[in-house]
Amino acid sequence: MADARVELGEQGWRHFSGLHRLLLNLAGRVPDDWLNHVRAMLAAGDLAKIPDHVSGATAELGVPLTTGQVALLRETVATFFGGREPMRIDGVRIAEEIPATAHRFSPVPADVLATDGARIPPRLDLSGRPGDDLWDLPPALAPLDDLATRLTDLEDSAPLSVLRGREDVLSIARAWRFPPGAGVRVVLIEVAAGAAAWDITRTVQQALHRHGDPGAQVEVFWTGEDLPPYHRTALAGAALLQRA
CATH class of the missing domain: 3.30.300.30 (ANL, C-terminal domain)
Incomplete structure (x- = not known):
């Protein structure tokens, strides 16, 4: 999907760019191979699948997200699967600041x-x-x-x-x-x-x-x-x- 603004309009751009930023914020805090996989999903246009991957993995690993990132996951799921929540979203820890990297x-x-x-x-x-x-x-x-x-x-x-x-x-x-x-x-x-x-x-x-x-x-x-x-x-x- 070359450009979400063309394919899905401004709403698509908001979802694509928001999820891309979210994945940037997970760099160094989640396994590299998992991050590469989810980024490939985003480039392939699999917006509907990414929120479950992110919420499930961050809940499992104990990696916190911000309230804005959780809201983005919920909005993306609502856009494609109205009426349900992202997987394990209630188990995701909330933190408004991204910690300094240990790398x-x-x-x-x-x-x-x-x-x-x-x-x-x-x-x-x-x-x-x-x-x-x-x-x-x-x-x-x-x-x-x-x-x-x-x-x-x-x-x-x-x-x-x-x-x-x-x-x-x-x-x-x-x-x-x-x-x-x-x-x-x-x-x-x-x-x-x-x-x-x-x-x-x-x-x-x-x-x-x-x-x-x-x-x-x-x-x-x-x-x-x-x-x-x-x-x-x-x-x-x-x-x-x-x-x-």
Whole structure:
């Protein structure tokens, strides 16, 4: 479903964007594979099924939602299944603030941290490189030239390739999330207001799967919006791969 405003009108956009934001707020607080699955459902247009998945999982895991998020789940179910409540919705804990993330983020993978962690700044800006090759570092990172082929990898090129030429994509960053020990790739994509963020999420997730990293997390957010603590922390510890 390319754009809910076209397919379902403004009500559809409200449901799609609201559920997308809700899933952003669950990043780092629920299992990665579950989150990838539900995001794929959203991109496929399965709005009717998502509230039960979210309410059931958050009740089971003890992950709190806000009153506004619970209201969105109820409204979405009412729109498609009038007369019933989302699964286990009364068992969902309520909290109006999203807790700070316990994860750590790095702009480089674990093997580089192990050998050269003292040389790596908290955030890397690779967007000023002279060419398209990620291994061709910008002049400001010349002291790291000996690490050029280890700062990024072929999987980092996947989002750049599939999103090439899209005017609604404003920046692409990638961080490594710890724990676990080997790290999880987190791709952070800033898009223009009105972009179908759920479709971009699916496009990049599928590209990373084809490139051999099906467990990577893809976080797509609209420019100018307040971000959850998880994403603010991830961006502060990321490598900026591309900027419009």
